[in-house]
Amino acid sequence: MTQRIYVGVDLGGTSIKVGLCDEEGKLVQTFEGPTGTEHGPDYVLDRIEEYVRKLVSDSAYEWEQVAGIGAGIAGFLDIPNGFVELSPNLGWRNVAVKKTLEEKLGKTVTIDNDANVAALGEAWGGAGRGIANLVCYTLGTGVGGGIIINGKIYQGYNGMAGELGHMSVVPDVEAIACNCGQTGCLETVSSATGIVRMGNDAKERGDRTSLALIDTITAKDVFDAAKAGDEVSTRIVNRAAFYIGKSMAAVAITVNPQRFILGGGVSRAGEILFNPIRETFHKLAPERAYSGVEVVPATLGNDAGVVGAAGLNLR
Amino acid sequence: MTQRIYVGVDLGGTSIKVGLCDEEGKLVQTFEGPTGTEHGPDYVLDRIEEYVRKLVSDSAYEWEQVAGIGAGIAGFLDIPNGFVELSPNLGWRNVAVKKTLEEKLGKTVTIDNDANVAALGEAWGGAGRGIANLVCYTLGTGVGGGIIINGKIYQGYNGMAGELGHMSVVPDVEAIACNCGQTGCLETVSSATGIVRMGNDAKERGDRTSLALIDTITAKDVFDAAKAGDEVSTRIVNRAAFYIGKSMAAVAITVNPQRFILGGGVSRAGEILFNPIRETFHKLAPERAYSGVEVVPATLGNDAGVVGAAGLNLR
Structure with missing residues (x-):
């Protein structure tokens, strides 16, 4: 054949x-x-x-x-x-x-x-190969997501399944407006845009941070500074990670995937981002919802x- | 045949x-x-x-x-x-x-x-008849849930799919411990047990409330007092409703069901509970995730x- x-x-x-x-x-x-x-x-x-x-x-x-x-x-x-x-x-x-x-x-x-398709790509030929049920986050300019159930993209009623960037996760007192019209969405803190905004805020406040020396801060600058021991940048990275982990806990008791895959530019930061994500996920989810559930980087890139x-x- | x-x-x-x-x-x-x-x-x-x-x-x-x-x-x-x-x-x-x-x-x-089975019952022969994708909450002594996808119970990797009572929704400063070992679970505020606890707390604090006259407060007492205009009880009901609505917003952008069905003893409180739930759900979810999505009471009861x-x- x-x-x-x-x-x-x-x-x-x-x-x-x-x-x-x-x-x-x-x-x-x-x-x-x-x-x-x-x-x-x-x-x-x-x-x-x-x-x-x-x-x-x-x-x-x-x-x-x-x-x-x-x-x-x-x-x-x-x-x-x-x-x-x-x-x-x-x-x-x-x-x-x-x-x-x-x-x-x-x-x-x-x-x-595009976010659903990236999730399916990782599920079929990337970090999710052989896993029927998984959830992908795409951490880029925004935060996208995709839910794979039995090897297929799950769309939901209005095609909104997996729109994880718009989960309301930031408490009101700290929440800022999202492009979607809501406030406190995951995307406002855990996207490259959110990380850059937090870096600029710190710079404008006059915080003691190596970011103050950079003209146009990128998300990579914030991760690099955190890796070099900059405390302000470490707090920013931990905050971005915290809310991803928090949303993961909610996803885990809703669809209880076998694996979480994180892709997109921000995910390339590596373990400095993944470790606090896993820590928060485990802290905020019941053990049976995270036990055996891996949180891994995407492998297919672009x-x-x-x-x-x-x-x-x-x- | x-x-x-x-x-x-x-x-x-x-x-x-x-x-x-x-x-x-x-x-x-x-x-x-x-x-x-x-x-x-x-x-x-x-x-x-x-x-x-x-x-x-x-x-x-x-x-x-x-x-x-x-x-x-x-x-x-x-x-x-x-x-x-x-x-x-x-x-x-x-x-x-x-x-x-x-x-x-x-x-x-x-x-x-039991919670999955109740969800399937409503989906097959109750408030979800004819709807392929829906989510049920069972609001009783605890808070249970069930996710129905294509007319079947969705279990997830460890059978934890739909364990909505253990979504971490209450901010740390207000969170109390849950039986599951986490803190701030939906179940701690939106179950009958949670509502009774908030009623007892108000009574012990000496709040001006008709609940003070009741020896052993039940969840129904709190709803009845709220319906009769008791402000403290209204706040308790609104708080229980708020966190259900908040969890619904997270569920809606994860699996985007066509319908939410609320069953269990607490759900019998009716519109005094359902209205603030819908209000919070709509406030915290993108429009496409709630547009056309009904939040209705279960019809099969026991x-x-x-x-x-x-x-x-x-x-």
């Missing part, structure tokens, strides 16, 4: 990455090209067709072996209909991605949001999106 | 309730008898056999129509093996319920914990356990 292959599309605002996975979730070939967002949706959908056809024709596989094409897109999506309702970073409103691409490519096309998108058409 | 029927067993410390459901989750016949806990597990398992056989022989159905027997049990269970590891209210340790009853009855036997137990063998 001929091997089936799966195509994934990671649709970003500046570049489109396409990749080809085998049946075990191994990424065997990729291609990346500019999105051309400024030319509008029709142009971008043409580019996706072009890049996907090129990807497959440059590979050792035949077009007939393509079992399906998946795409990860940031924004509000109507997933069953493959419709982008609103994508701020692409400037799209009401774009029929699934229908258009299926006509162009003659293959089943499935879309899903490939998680393209692998997960490819995995959207797994049966 | 002959109609299949499902038998449910609600195994309590003082009585065993058995019931017979049709394929639509309608409870058509019940029987209740004493548990005889003091005589030990063998005696109790004999009673279950006796009551189940009597239930079916007194009904309009034949034994051959019984598709399976389910039992809801409070305690720590090894569900796949049908083993009760520890049940404090039965005084059981390591009892092979599934194996023993299958030998006695010659039918498939499935067990699950029958939820027996209906859900019967539903454990649905395919």
Whole structure:
């Protein structure tokens, strides 16, 4: 029997990455090209067709072996209909991605949001390989999440399952407003943006910290300073970690996953972030909810999106 | 084709309730008898056999129509093996319920914990009929919960999915210890026990409240006083409601159910409890996570356990 292959599309605002996975979730070939967002949706959908056809024709596989094409897109999506309702970073409103691409490519096309897709990528071919039930956090500019149940993305009623960045975790007295309209969301403290904000606040307050010497503070600066022993930065890192661990405790007694996977730029900080996360998680959850449950870094890095998108058409 | 029927067993410390459901989750016949806990597990398992056989022989159905027997049990269970590891209210340790009853009855036997089973009962034949994804809270002496995904109980890795009473929701400064060993669990404030404790605290502090006139305060007393305009009792009810709503917001962005169902004695307080719960839920969750999501009372009352137990063998 001929091997089936799966195509994934990671649709970003500046570049489109396409990749080809085998049946075990191994990424065997990729291609990346500019999105051309400024030319509008029709142009971008043409580019996706072009890049996907090129990807497959440059590979050792035949077009007939393509079992399906998946795409990860940031924004509000109507997933069953493959419709982008609103994508701020692409400037799209009401774009029929699934229908258009299926006509162009003659293959089943499935879309899903970028955080869910990254979670599926890690579950299928990364840090969650072989684990049926897991939860991913993507710690980047914002905080995204994805719930994998029996190897599939779990969407929930309105597609809001796994929107862990908007768990209200910060007590009112310390809470600040989130882009989503709520206050005290996890994303306000545990994203790169939140960490940078806490660094800038410390600098403006005149706290004794090595961050005061940096013009434009990044999240990496805060982690580096903490690793070098800066107390103010250590407190910031611990605060970001505390709220991730706190949200994990809530997730653990709701879906009780076997593994938590943390990806995104912030997760690269390593054990200085992971240790206090695990400590808080264990402190705030019943033992049976964390016993045997690992908290591990993502392993696919920027490939998680393209692998997960490819995995959207797994049966 | 002959109609299949499902038998449910609600195994309590003082009585065993058995019931017979049709394929639509309608409870058509019940029987209740004493548990005889003091005589030990063998005696109790004999009673279950006796009551189940009597239930079916007194009904309009034949034994051959019984598709399976389910039992809801409070305690720590090894569900796949049908083993009760520890049940404090039965005084059981390591009892092979599934194996023993299958030998006695010659039918498939499935067990699950009481809160999960109540959730399944409401999902199948009660307030969740027709809804595939929902979350139940059982507000009684403690706070239990159950997560229903695609019409089935979702257990999670260690069977801890839906243990919502142990979500850490109360800020440290106000948190008290929970039986589970953590502090600040939902159960410490939003169970009948928590409400009674807050009533007693108010009385002992000498607060101006009609509760001061009551010797032994019950949760119902607190709700009745709140309904009659007692301010202290209203604050207690609002506090219990606030933390349920807060936990709901966390659950809503984790599994994003279509419906929340609240059962158990405390839920009978009605709108005085439900209104502030909905208010907090809407305040602390993104709109897409609560829009179209109903928060409704359970409708099966004490029958939820027996209906859900019967539903454990649905395919």
